[in-house]
Amino acid sequence: MFQISYDQAKNRITVKVQSITMEEVETYIQEFNKVLTQVKPGFTGLTDLSEGKLFTQEVAVALGPLGELSVQKGLSKWAYFTGSAVSKMQMKRMFGDIVLSFEKLEDAEAYLN
Known part of the structure; x- marks a missing residue:
C-alpha cells in the first residue's frame, strides 16, 4: 500500500510506501500524475520508505520514468x-541523482527546507 499527498504551503509531494505491487502500479502512476497537476515549479518531494518492502524489478522499471516526469x-x-x-x-x-537518501525523516526534511 501507498499514500501520495501534496502540501500546497510547502509545495511538496509526500509519498509513504509500504509496498507497491504490479497490480498497484497503474493506480500509483495515476495518483502521482494527479498530484503533479497541483505542484508549482520548484516543488520538492519526500518519500518515506521506512516501512517499505523492496520493489520487484518489474515495479522498479514501471515507476522509473516518474523521476524524469x-x-x-x-x-x-x-x-x-x-x-x-x-x-x-x-x-x-x-x-x-534526482533523489538523495537519508536515514532519518528529520534529515530529509532539513535538506528539503
Missing part, C-alpha cells in the same frame, strides 16, 4: 528516507 514538472529536490542499504541502492538505480 517530475523534473519536467519543475522538481527542485527529492529526498527519501529508509534504514535499508538495499533500498538506497534500488532508489539510486531507479532515479539516479
Whole structure:
C-alpha cells in the first residue's frame, strides 16, 4: 500500500510506501500524475520508505520514468528516507541523482527546507 499527498504551503509531494505491487502500479502512476497537476515549479518531494518492502524489478522499471516526469514538472529536490542499504541502492538505480537518501525523516526534511 501507498499514500501520495501534496502540501500546497510547502509545495511538496509526500509519498509513504509500504509496498507497491504490479497490480498497484497503474493506480500509483495515476495518483502521482494527479498530484503533479497541483505542484508549482520548484516543488520538492519526500518519500518515506521506512516501512517499505523492496520493489520487484518489474515495479522498479514501471515507476522509473516518474523521476524524469517530475523534473519536467519543475522538481527542485527529492529526498527519501529508509534504514535499508538495499533500498538506497534500488532508489539510486531507479532515479539516479534526482533523489538523495537519508536515514532519518528529520534529515530529509532539513535538506528539503
